[in-house]
Amino acid sequence: MRVLAISGSLRRDSNNTALLRALREEAPAGVEVEVWDGLKGIPPYDVDDDLVPGPPKVEAFRTLVREADAIFFATPEYNSSIPGALKNALDWASRPIAANAFRNKPVAVIGSSAGAFGGVWAAAELRKVLAAMGARVTEVELVVGHAHDKLDEVGELADDDIRDELREALDLLLAEAEPAVAVA
Amino acid sequence: MSTIEQQATGTFAADPVHSHVGFEVPYAVATFSGEVPEFTASLVDGHLEGSAKIQSLRLKDENLQAHVLSPEFFDAERHPVLTFSGDLARDGDKATIDGEITIKGITHPATLTGTIVGPTLDHFGATRIGLTLETVVDRTAFDIKWNMPLPSGEPALGNEVTLKADLTLVAQEA
Numbered sequence: 001m002r003v004l005a006i007s008g009s010l011r012r013d014s015n016n017t018a019l020l021r022a023l024r025e026e027a028p029a030g031v032e033v034e035v036w037d038g039l040k041g042i043p044p045y046d047v048d049d050d051l052v053p054g055p056p057k058v059e060a061f062r063t064l065v066r067e068a069d070a071i072f073f074a075t076p077e078y079n080s081s082i083p084g085a086l087k088n089a090l091d092w093a094s095r096p097i098a099a100n101a102f103r104n105k106p107v108a109v110i111g112s113s114a115g116a117f118g119g120v121w122a123a124a125e126l127r128k129v130l131a132a133m134g135a136r137v138t139e140v141e142l143v144v145g146h147a148h149d150k151l152d153e154v155g156e157l158a159d160d161d162i163r164d165e166l167r168e169a170l171d172l173l174l175a176e177a178e179p180a181v182a183v184a
Numbered sequence: 185m186s187t188i189e190q191q192a193t194g195t196f197a198a199d200p201v202h203s204h205v206g207f208e209v210p211y212a213v214a215t216f217s218g219e220v221p222e223f224t225a226s227l228v229d230g231h232l233e234g235s236a237k238i239q240s241l242r243l244k245d246e247n248l249q250a251h252v253l254s255p256e257f258f259d260a261e262r263h264p265v266l267t268f269s270g271d272l273a274r275d276g277d278k279a280t281i282d283g284e285i286t287i288k289g290i291t292h293p294a295t296l297t298g299t300i301v302g303p304t305l306d307h308f309g310a311t312r313i314g315l316t317l318e319t320v321v322d323r324t325a326f327d328i329k330w331n332m333p334l335p336s337g338e339p340a341l342g343n344e345v346t347l348k349a350d351l352t353l354v355a356q357e358a
Contacts, residue, residue, distance in 0.1 A: 098250035104261045131330075134254035 001174060003027070004068035005035045008075030008086035008122070013155050015112045015147035016074035019166065022157035023072060026167045031174065033072070036064065045091040058092045065093055065101035070177040071135075072170065073109045077122035082129065094133045103134035108173040110142040110166075118143030138176045140169040192272060192303060196313055196353035198225035198234075204350045205236050209323070210342030212334065218243055218252070220266070227313065227353050230272045232281055232296075234349070235265050256330045263289045274300055279315055285347075287326040294319050296349070303355065311355035318348045 005020040017035065024033040041057045043049065053059050065071060076083060094100045109126045111119030120143045131137050142165050144150060152158035206219040222240035226233050239260045243249040253260040270283015279300040284291050301314035323329075323345045331339040 097247040103250065103254065131254075131256045132251075134250060134256070136255045136259075 001031045001069045001177065002067065003031060003033045003070050003072050003170070003173070003177075004064055005033050005072045005074070006086070006089075007035070007039070008073065008083045008126075010040050010083075010085060014076070015114070015144070015151065016076055018151055018155055018157055019074045019110065019112055019144065019147075019162075020072065022163055023074075023166050023170060026163055027170060028174075031170070033170075034064075034068075036061075038064075039085055039089055042085070042089045042092060045088050050092075050095055054092065054095075061089060062093055062101045065105065068105070070106040070108070070173050071102070072173060073107065073126060073130075075109065075111050075119060075122050075126055077111060077113050077115075077117075077119035080121045081125050082122050086126070087129065090129055090133065097133075100133055102130065104136055106136045106138060106173055106176040108138045108140040108169055110140060110144070110169060112144035112147035114146065114148050116145045118145035118147070136176060138172050140172050142166070142169050192227055192274070192300070192313055193229050194303075194311075195229075195356045196227040196303075196311075197356050198223070199312075199352045199354050200224075202352040204348070205234075206348050208346045208348065210344070212340050225349070225351055225353065227272065227315075231269070232272055232283070232315075233267075233269045235267045237264060238266055239264050257328050259288055263287075268294065268296070270294070270296065272300075277301065279317065281317065285319070285321065287321070288328060290326045292321070292325055294321060313351075313353040313355075315349070315351040315353065317351070318346055320344050320346050 005023060007014055007017040007020055009016045020035045024035060027033045038057060038061055042061060043055055049055060075086060093102055107130050109123045111123035113119040123143055127137050144162055150157060150159040150162055157163060205223045206217060208215050208217045218241055220236040220238060220241050223234060223236035238258045243252060252258060267286045268283055270281040273280045277299050279298050281296040283294060285294040296317040296319045298317040303311050303313050306312050322343050324343050331341050334340050
């Protein structure tokens with residue numbers, strides 16, 4: 001089982017990216033979590049550039065999504081919503097709409113922020129966008145407030161309760177990603 | 185006064201070319217309808233069994249079709265078939281079928297009502313029964329909850345969906 005982990009933050013010392021590194025450490029045997037580092041390279045979405053094939057970095061992103069069994073997002077919240085870079089990457093990935101790489105793909109969304117609410121509105125917005133794209137949105141609802149206080153001096157997650165919650169979130173996602181029972 | 189008339193005994197199967205299965209739902213200012221062309225139905229001694237392949241749903245826009253087949257609506261990948269089974273009760277030309285309907289893997293009781301014609305011989309000598317049936321279901325009970333607010337604040341899509349089946353059933357040789 002292969003899980004692509006996508007952080008909505010570009011910041012080098014991002015809390016969200018740290019959560020995804022911790023997720024990678026907590027993954028059970030047989031589950032590979034790849035933390036994607038290509039978000040900053042995705043160009044701004046432009047219909048004029050939306051050709052077949054698309055820009056190389058966009059096509060590489062679409063391929064990563066298609067080849068993953070599930071996608072795990074961790075997003076900060078900017079102005080009560082999704083960071084523009086993340087939304088931009090999803091807008092690229094959502095094309096063509098009817099056959100986009102996220103269609104039927106199991107996804108989980110968590111959020112974290114320096115504030116008390118942990119990016120709960122951004123996470124909700126992200127779930128809405130992913131559902132509209134046709135993804136299989138799981139009921140994971142983990143948000144981590146005051147996230148910078150949960151990291152150690154080298155920027156790694158140092159909170160066992162949150163590690164437990166990350167494992168539970170990953171378990172939920174993996175259960176959703178189990179191959180569907182064929183119905184005749 | 186009601187009377188029990190001709191009994192639909194024996195085995196009948198839907199003639200798919202002359203049958204239709206679909207739905208209607210209020211959307212914004214009008215009614216939106218869709219057809220599910222791939223289905224089977226049989227009536228055996230008054231027991232109706234039907235199944236429809238939701239993946240065969242055909243809408244007039246491929247993106248809308250993909251959305252309606254997505255996990256947010258029917259989740260056709262995981263739940264490709266809708267089923268109904270129930271027992272026919274007849275009162276003259278009125279038909280009532282109490283049974284169960286399964287949509288998106290969720291089963292609820294449902295009563296189909298409508299009309300019945302036949303059994304009667306057709307112009308090729310086959311025995312046919314016509315059933316025109318419908319029922320109204322609350323789509324949210326089947327985990328189909330998508331909506332968007334109109335500027336008025338009212339939801340764009342109704343929750344009450346009318347499921348319709350116009351079936352021509354042909355007697356099968358024993």
